[in-house]
Amino acid sequence: MEIVHEEINAKGRYSATVEGYTGEMTYSRSSPRLxxxxxxxxxxxxxxxxVGQALAKHAVEEARNGGWKIIPLCPFMRAQAMRYPEWQDVIQA
Known part of the structure; x- marks a missing residue:
């Protein structure tokens, strides 16, 4: 599944289109590291x-590669962060 990343100013979006439908995960950058x-x-x-799981995993990989942390305000992302303790290195509660 191909995930597209867009970021303009302090707003960003990860999206994946499958079978003509697009799922997305949006974020705000509060600092270069968060x-x-x-x-x-x-x-x-x-x-x-x-699709949701792929977007969450991609966000975690991007955070690891970019050296930043994620605050999972979104209920789905928060649930995924609790489900995968191995993601805790990039999750900031």
Whole structure:
């Protein structure tokens, strides 16, 4: 699954299009070393296809590669962060 990353000023978005539908995860950059993931949207047509999980995993990989932390304000991302203790190196509660 290809994930597209867009960032303009302090706002960013990860998105994946599958079968003509797009899921997205949005964030705000509060500093060069911290992003706040504030929203995840996966259309009903993509539920159960792993799109949300792929977006969350991608955000974690980006944080590791970029040397920043994630505040998981979005309920989906917060639940994923609790589900995967191995992500705690980039999660800031």
């Amino acid at each position: 992003i706040i993931i504030d929203h995840t949207l996966v259309p009903d047509e993509l539920r159960g296809k792993g």
